Structure formats: C-alpha cells, structure tokens
Amino acid sequence: LEKAKTDSLDLKNTVTRQAKKIVQNIARMQTIVDNIRHFASKEQNSExxxxxxxxxxxxxxxxxxxxxxxxxxxxxxxxxxxxxxxxxxxxxxxxxxxxxxxxxxxxxxxxxxxxxxxxxxxxxxxxxxxxxxxxxxxxxxxxxxxxxxxxxxxxxxxxxxxxxxxxxxxxxxxxxxxxxxxxxxxxxxxxxxxxxxxxxxxxxxxxxxxx
Missing domain, CATH: 3.30.565.10 (Histidine kinase-like ATPase, C-terminal domain)
Incomplete structure (x- = not known):
C-alpha cells in the first residue's frame, strides 16, 4: 500500500512538471508568433x-x-x-x-x-x-x-x-x-x-x- 502511495505521488509530480513545461512552451510559441507577425507587418498598428x-x-x-x-x-x-x-x-x-x-x-x-x-x-x-x-x-x-x-x-x-x-x-x-x-x-x-x-x-x- 505504501509503495502504491509513493508511485502515485511520483506520477503526480511528473504530471505536474510536464504540465508546467507544456504551459511554458505554449507561452513561448505565442511570443514567437506575435513577434513574427509584428516583424512581417510594417503597417500593423501604424497610427x-x-x-x-x-x-x-x-x-x-x-x-x-x-x-x-x-x-x-x-x-x-x-x-x-x-x-x-x-x-x-x-x-x-x-x-x-x-x-x-x-x-x-x-x-x-x-x-x-x-x-x-x-x-x-x-x-x-x-x-x-x-x-x-x-x-x-x-x-x-x-x-x-x-x-x-x-x-x-x-x-x-x-x-x-x-x-x-x-x-x-x-x-x-x-x-x-x-x-x-x-x-x-x-x-x-x-x-x-x-x-x-x-x-x-x-x-x-x-x-x-x-x-
């Protein structure tokens, strides 16, 4: 039973770490997309x-x-x-x-x-x-x-x-x-x-x- 609890905790920690990495990568991808859009369009927000x-x-x-x-x-x-x-x-x-x-x-x-x-x-x-x-x-x-x-x-x-x-x-x-x-x-x-x-x-x- 104790081993099962330990395995469950390890799995939870692994999932949490992976979820954080996914969120970080999504944020980075959004930054890249925004920068490329900005770089490609000279007329964007031109006012x-x-x-x-x-x-x-x-x-x-x-x-x-x-x-x-x-x-x-x-x-x-x-x-x-x-x-x-x-x-x-x-x-x-x-x-x-x-x-x-x-x-x-x-x-x-x-x-x-x-x-x-x-x-x-x-x-x-x-x-x-x-x-x-x-x-x-x-x-x-x-x-x-x-x-x-x-x-x-x-x-x-x-x-x-x-x-x-x-x-x-x-x-x-x-x-x-x-x-x-x-x-x-x-x-x-x-x-x-x-x-x-x-x-x-x-x-x-x-x-x-x-x-």
Missing part, C-alpha cells in the same frame, strides 16, 4: 500620435514589476517632472520598452546561474531625459552582458545569445525597426559579466510642432 515618452515606460513597468519582484530584481525609473513629447505609435513604443526590460531580466537570470558569487543586488535601471533636441531613454542592467563579437549581430533578425528555448531573436530587431520608424536610433553598450545599456535616441517634438 501615430503625440505622447509623453514616460507614459509607455510607466505602462511597461507596471507589466513587468511583478516578475522583477519575484526574481528579487530592483526595477526603477528616473526622470524629471517635465514632459518629454515624442511622436509615434504608443503601443509599439510600449513594446520596445517591454522587450528591453525582458531582455534585462533574462540577462540577470543567466548571470545568476553562471556566477559563483552572484551579485548582491541585481538591477534594471531606466532613465528618460532631455538632451538638446532629443529625448534619451536608457535601459541599464548589471546582467551577463554581450560580447563585442555578438554586439555586431545582435540587431539582426533571429540572432539570439540566449540559451536554446528562450529567445526568438526578434525582440531587438523589432525594437530597432520601431525606433527607426520614429526617426530615432537604438544603440547598445555592453561588457561581458558587467552589464548592458541600451539607449534610445528620439527626436523631441518642439512646441510649435505640437499643433
């Missing part, structure tokens, strides 16, 4: 409008704060009180910030797994500021980093440095294209085992252009 760049950032922070808290990652955002108006598609801009934060989470997780002495504090720091006639948005983490060799290819479609089963290789490529659509540019600075900073430079909408 543009004027908005404060801080709004999609706050929205992305709300969507990712729970996962960061669960993984003991410090997530913070620094900005001034002034408006930073840009023109583009709000939801695409939100997607860019989401992609960058999720990449940082993965980089921090990978570093945690590889480090003999993990960082005492893992962080993702976002900042938005005005610089001359541009709005600068940066996403910085102290994760695994990217080698210089891979930096040269990181914006190419389907290129990923993540382990098999985690990355689609489309997030940064899509993000770069969205920023170009907004007449901006995306740049990456990274040091292996120290961290990565992704910077978005976008044109500030001047007062006379708001009308």
């Amino acid at each position: 543009t409008k004027l908005f404060d760049c801080k709004e999609p950032i706050y929205s992305a922070l709300t969507l990712t704060s729970g996962k960061c808290k669960e993984k003991s990652i410090q997530l913070n955002f620094q900005c001034g009180p002034e408006e930073l108006p840009i023109r583009g598609n709000f939801y695409k801009m939100e997607q860019v910030i989401l992609n960058l934060i999720r990449n940082s989470i993965d980089a921090l997780e990978e570093k945690r797994q590889q480090s003999i002495q993990p960082e005492r504090e893992m962080y993702i720091h976002l900042q938005a500021k005005l610089h001359k006639e541009s709005v600068i948005i940066s996403v910085e983490d102290n994760g695994i980093g990217i080698s210089q060799q891979n930096i040269d290819y990181i914006l190419q479609p389907f290129f990923t440095t993540k382990e098999s089963g985690k990355g689609t290789g489309l997030g940064l490529s899509i993000s770069s294209r969205i920023i170009k659509e907004m007449q901006g540019r995306l740049s990456i600075n990274s040091t292996p085992m120290e961290g990565t900073t992704v910077q978005l430079t976008l044109p500030l909408v001047q007062h006379h252009e708001k009308e």
Whole structure:
C-alpha cells in the first residue's frame, strides 16, 4: 500500500512538471508568433500620435514589476517632472520598452546561474531625459552582458545569445525597426559579466510642432 502511495505521488509530480513545461512552451510559441507577425507587418498598428515618452515606460513597468519582484530584481525609473513629447505609435513604443526590460531580466537570470558569487543586488535601471533636441531613454542592467563579437549581430533578425528555448531573436530587431520608424536610433553598450545599456535616441517634438 505504501509503495502504491509513493508511485502515485511520483506520477503526480511528473504530471505536474510536464504540465508546467507544456504551459511554458505554449507561452513561448505565442511570443514567437506575435513577434513574427509584428516583424512581417510594417503597417500593423501604424497610427501615430503625440505622447509623453514616460507614459509607455510607466505602462511597461507596471507589466513587468511583478516578475522583477519575484526574481528579487530592483526595477526603477528616473526622470524629471517635465514632459518629454515624442511622436509615434504608443503601443509599439510600449513594446520596445517591454522587450528591453525582458531582455534585462533574462540577462540577470543567466548571470545568476553562471556566477559563483552572484551579485548582491541585481538591477534594471531606466532613465528618460532631455538632451538638446532629443529625448534619451536608457535601459541599464548589471546582467551577463554581450560580447563585442555578438554586439555586431545582435540587431539582426533571429540572432539570439540566449540559451536554446528562450529567445526568438526578434525582440531587438523589432525594437530597432520601431525606433527607426520614429526617426530615432537604438544603440547598445555592453561588457561581458558587467552589464548592458541600451539607449534610445528620439527626436523631441518642439512646441510649435505640437499643433
């Protein structure tokens, strides 16, 4: 009878693990499909409008704060009180910030797994500021980093440095294209085992252009 109970418990645990894997794979497949659709369609969600760049950032922070808290990652955002108006598609801009934060989470997780002495504090720091006639948005983490060799290819479609089963290789490529659509540019600075900073430079909408 005891053996039967043990076998039943083992079977239950196995089924639970397999069910979790199925759910994870379904979620990953959905992400891949969404990214491919987004990448393939330049006209998708093409409506543009004027908005404060801080709004999609706050929205992305709300969507990712729970996962960061669960993984003991410090997530913070620094900005001034002034408006930073840009023109583009709000939801695409939100997607860019989401992609960058999720990449940082993965980089921090990978570093945690590889480090003999993990960082005492893992962080993702976002900042938005005005610089001359541009709005600068940066996403910085102290994760695994990217080698210089891979930096040269990181914006190419389907290129990923993540382990098999985690990355689609489309997030940064899509993000770069969205920023170009907004007449901006995306740049990456990274040091292996120290961290990565992704910077978005976008044109500030001047007062006379708001009308």
